[in-house]
Amino acid sequence: MKRSPLFALPFAAAIIFLSNYQGLATAFKASHRMSGFSVDNSHYIYLESYRNSVTEVPTAEIQIINIENNSCVRDGCLETEYDRTAYSITNQTAENDLLNKTSTIRHDLGLNRLKVGIQLPIIKRKINHDYPPSSGINRSETVSFRLNNPGEPLYIRLDQKHIPSALSGGASGAARASMRLVINYNYYQLTLGDLNNYRDAVTNYAIREVRLSPNRDNVVVLIDMTQPMEEGEIQTTFVQSFPLP
Secondary structure, eight states: OOOOOOOOSSSSOEEEEEEETTEEEEEEEOEEEEEEEOTTSSEEEEEEEEEOTTTOOEEEEEEEEETTTTEEOTTOSEEOOOOGGGTTSOHHHHHHHHHHHTHHHHHHTTOSSOBOOEEOOEEEEEEOOOSOGGGOOOEEEEEEEOOSSSSOOEEEEEEEEEEOBGGGTSSBSSOEEEEEEEEEETTEEEEEEOTTOOEETOOEEEEEEEEEOTTSSEEEEEEEEEEEOSSSEEEEEEEEEEEOO
């Protein structure tokens, strides 16, 4: 599933500034429409949208995730694909297109009455420098979260590898990046993702927040994923999930 960020003037969105290997770049952050856990806590939905800062055409993206499998349900992860003549379509219309296409799925999975869940407090965010050079890792961060008070923190490490585009001195036509999460909690370790599985047109990943399901059995990790646009960059959301041991 492709991803991207958001614009502000004349569309509703937040503008932020990111500093990467190319220097200071304007990044637009996608606008969040809805998210939450299903009634039985087994699935998670995230819907957002953004506009192309040049063409003004909207894009909406929806992710409906089976938490136990950390995967999209069938026909549950969709993105609108309008042509350049669609600049008059609103973000809300684009989002509604995806809601209509997934109405049966959302009904069957109990995603029409969403549970927000519990946002876990961040204890510490640390950039790691101890990975071996032979690993090919370009960036690694570990974020610790307070899951129980008192109790053992939940540690999530995000490792990522980048292949720069030809415009940035690389051999690839477009920038590519891969990531994996390494979760440690109470002597339990789990790895999600594969550093050999690259996504096209992605320049960076970063852990934004973690949400615990209302029954405290499942965890959702919301990751900021940055992609280049015709002007600046867009930051969208990549959902990862796992059940607690």
